[in-house]
Amino acid sequence: MKTEQKTLSQEVFEKYELVVGLEIHAQLSTATKIFSSDSAAFGAAPNHHISLVSLGLPGSLPKLNKKVVTFAIKMGLATNCTINRVNRFDRKNYFYADLPKGYQITQDEMPICQRGYVAITLKDGSERKIRLNRIHMEEDAGKSIHDRDQRSSLIDLNRAGVPLIEIVSEPDIRSAEEAAAYLSEVRKLVRYLDICDGNMEEGSLRCDANISVRLKGDTEYGSRCEVKNLNSIRNLQRAVNYEFKRQVQLIEEGIKIEQNTLNFDAATGVTSVLRSKEMAYDYRYFPEPDLPPLTLSEELIQQIKDELPELPEQRVKRYRESFALSEYDAQLLTSDKAVSDYFQEVVNHTSNYKAAANFINGPVQSYLNENPAENIKMKLPAESVALIISLVDDGKINNTAVTQQLFPALVKNPGVDVLDMVQELNLLIDTDSDGLLKYIDQAVSMYPDKVTEYHKGKKGVLGLFMGEVMKLSKGKIDPKTANKLIVEKLDLLK
């Protein structure tokens, strides 16, 4: 909502507490839609993944995709929820052009999962538990496209019926940082569970935030605004911060907060009213008569529990205990499932866990930061990483050469053999000590003053000679041997 943001003093803001609850929609990565056998894949030509059910043709009936149930239970178990043995679908009635049946099939009164929590770690290392109210299953609507045609809106029903789970938190979030940490934890979980690709840009993960403020110590919540369609973690933080300031400012001016539905404009960073409370829909929920109540057997739930993959929290623990990695290394390695899985494969081929962790958290992570869409496994197989680590361990190549030359060359030329690339780049360490001695002589004769300084006790100049030798040899020396020989040479000159 556009209000001039005056600068209130920090003390004024500190009187208030932010209260946020998130509703996260995760599009499930099932092959087919929730109530039909139409493909649920993203990116097809408009209206190519449709049939009578997606179109809501007269006489068509929904048929529940069991996989969706399994995925929802997985998320419920991963977030410590109670799985409701009997749950039910309801109809949410409203008219919109991309909702062909005139209602959305969702779960209102009896969702599949209830209660539960997600643990988050904040920057200062503190931990918090954000409680969940529920997780329910529902179908996505189609897409209305308003900017392609001058006179009409165009409708694409590929997305109509794509399965969603909605993860609804309690209003337990107290800062933008917590909101971001919670959303990113949920994203991490859906990726580890392999139930959603977590892509916020493509809309496979969507977030609405219910935001209110109250004076610290108050037990009642303030009236809340729902901000819709936050399409990145950063925008969630921006919207939360913006709303906190806006709402505090209004209250300070004696103005009541209206319980509106808001839109966040990522370009301006400002919220605006989408629907006022008076315009709120009456969805006329009632039990979906086309689907009998869903009864879940203990066996099914147990089976899903047994097949649950290792979750990030468990992985961190294992990396620390089995691989003796630091908390920092372990956290960094598990922050992304694809990276963590890659690390997992690498350590299947090497026992130098620390070197593997350094390799992944070093060159690999920086490469992925710059090329987030790349599949590192395709560029550089895990076996190759293990081979590189053993080459370093055996003193055949040095780490600097790996980071600066070998790794970039390998990812640029996927499929080229590691040893061939080492040959081509001429990175093998010169074991010929005559050659090495020649470089050392050269380096020493270039800096006679530094030799004197060394003899006067300034041991730090060793690094300079080392660097020079490295440069002259084009990195093809074993640093340990070189260091030893430089010291010997300098001592000899004394």
Next chain:
Amino acid sequence: MLSFHRNTYFHAMHQYSSLKSVQSEIKEGKIQLVELVEGYLQRIEEKKHLNAFVEVYADEAKLRAAEIQKKIINGNAGKLAGMILGIKDLICYKDHNISAGSKILENYNSIFSSTVVERILAEDAIIIGRQNCDEFAMGGSNENSYFGPVKNDADNTKVPGGSSGGSAVAVQADLCMASLGTDTGGSVRQPAAFCGVVGLKPTYGRVSRHGIIAYASSFDQVGPITKSVEDAALLLEVIAGHDDHDSTCSTAPVPAYSQQLSFTGKKRIAYLPETLNSDGLDPEIKAITENTIKRLIEEGHEVEPISFPYLDYVVPTYYILTMAESSSNLARYDGVHYGYRSQNAVDLESTYKKSRSEGFGDEVKRRILLGTFVLSAGHYDAFYGKAQKVRRLIREKTDEILENHDFILLPTTPGPAFGIGEKTDDPVVMYLADIFTVQASLAGIPAISLPVAISKSNLPLGIQFIGKRFGEAELLAFSKYVLNVTKKEVV
């Protein structure tokens, strides 16, 4: 009762009595199936004023007849070979128009077949056309059709009942051998009673609803309308059974109903005194019900009065729930994706408002409005929620009666077919006429209307038996027996 003109049809066919004899006469070369079809087509033409069919599939019926004739002669024909059927305009048939008696679907063509159509076609039935009905099955007189009212063949000033009015009249007037209708609150049984034919509503979940245009999803069932109990049994046997497309369709095995029609033994039958004492029950109907009770007692069955305290609540409960469901089921007819779109629409909202206002008839609008009201935030508990609870009570009480009794006997309708236009002014009067049929619908159990008598004014009269959940086999066998012991009689 039947007076056929002397024509090829007459020569080719005696009055239709049983499918078995039709099949053997074809096999023996006594009749040609194509000629039989032509006879029916001619009959439909002669009885055009009844307005029973919305569309007749003359050419394809004849083509199919030629194929099926060969199959019958070769001995590889299906169970329904030789049967010439009509289907209610609510049952999808691939590449055929379907309108649900509504302007909003006037030129709508279905891209798929309902499961029941697939199953009857697989057994070599011939579909001769789609039959007129109340718009979206909402009505009990067939006066709510966009395609005009249907007339009762016994008296053209009377309604045929509804909503499957066209389907019942088509069987009554020999425009086809049997029909498939749909029954939500009596839409098969009540027109069957008004037209003097057999009408069966199966247990909810016995027959797939895939491809049936929904009125009220937790009630709708397809049911046969036939000349005989045998044909009803045979048709049910073909259309019933699990269907992967319909999650509410039962996986219970389907008995060979047509092979289990012989009845022996003595039954316990309940009748509900409240129904016989109810206001506005036609004296003739009361008399035939009492006569049936008497006959059954004479035959050695135990027939006893059992109180059903909820009779006053069945109609309001039924209407609240079906209107609620229909308000949601009919939301898809919005002028956006298919069906009628108003030429006066300028934007999305006016597309909805104008298409729906112009496309739906009054009764449909009334039910959508009331259904929307009973589901709305401030009224849900008082109406929809309460009605759900009452439905449970009605179901439990009915199940309880059927734990101790094999069948419940009650009239199908409070009176015989009424005059066209007689009740159109007062929807509540029209709704109250459903008082005896909605109990089985609310309880989701099978019920059949049997033509047992003709009134003094020459109108057919029916009585109804309700059976146990999935007890169609017993219900059908007993029905055949009842028709034998009562015979048709003028009151």
